[in-house]
Amino acid sequence: MASQEIETLASALARLPGLGPRSARRAVLWLVKKRESALPALLDALTEVQGRLVECHICGNVDTQDPCGICADPRRDAKQLCVVEDVADLWALDRAKLFTGRYHVLGGRLSALDGVRPEDLAIDTLLGRVEEGGVDEVVLAMNATLEGQTTAHYIAERLEDYPVRITQLAHGLPVGGELDYLDEGTLAQALRARRPLG
Ligand code: ZN
Numbered sequence: 001m002a003s004q005e006i007e008t009l010a011s012a013l014a015r016l017p018g019l020g021p022r023s024a025r026r027a028v029l030w031l032v033k034k035r036e037s038a039l040p041a042l043l044d045a046l047t048e049v050q051g052r053l054v055e056c057h058i059c060g061n062v063d064t065q066d067p068c069g070i071c072a073d074p075r076r077d078a079k080q081l082c083v084v085e086d087v088a089d090l091w092a093l094d095r096a097k098l099f100t101g102r103y104h105v106l107g108g109r110l111s112a113l114d115g116v117r118p119e120d121l122a123i124d125t126l127l128g129r130v131e132e133g134g135v136d137e138v139v140l141a142m143n144a145t146l147e148g149q150t151t152a153h154y155i156a157e158r159l160e161d162y163p164v165r166i167t168q169l170a171h172g173l174p175v176g177g178e179l180d181y182l183d184e185g186t187l188a189q190a191l192r193a194r195r196p197l198g
């Protein structure tokens with residue numbers, strides 16, 4: 001039977017995505033063993049991030065600056081805009097290092113089941129960015145799920161009257177696949193082979 005403090009730490013960790021109670025207990029044990037070496041670095045990193053994380057008002061990315069590092073980077077091609085469901089997808093695509101444009105985070109996907117409507121997502125701000133001009137191509141990088149694809153088609157419809165090319169990630173993405181779980185090679189391939197949405 002662990003102490004109350006250890007139980008509290010384990011249940012806090014168990015709430016992290018991808019960590020169940022069992023992995024959380026393993027993480028706690030690891031931290032206990034490495035308390036001299038790993039714990040201070042982890043604490044520092046958490047404290048640092050807690051005070052500085054902000055959401056980019058342009059694209060919705062999470063960073064320690066607003067505009068985020070990607071929006072603020074003049075080497076990024078403002079003509080290409082890649083639309084993703086979540087920040088995790090943005091990070092996954094950016095790790096693949098093939099896309100040199102900018103991003104737009106929707107903050108989810110349309111879902112009748114979960115009651116997510118267009119106005120719950122950052123679609124108006126996306127249209128606003130396209131309306132401002134300077135965007136040639138919008139890459140819809142939704143997950144290969146039913147809801148992801150419904151969202152992609154909805155956005156393509158809303159963009160119909162704008163003079164932009166609308167493309168989407170090539171299939172070959174596993175059906176039901178979440179971008180975040182794909183390896184960088186697969187993602188890079190899906191981006192390279194992107195095609196007009198039809
Ligand atoms: Zn940004």
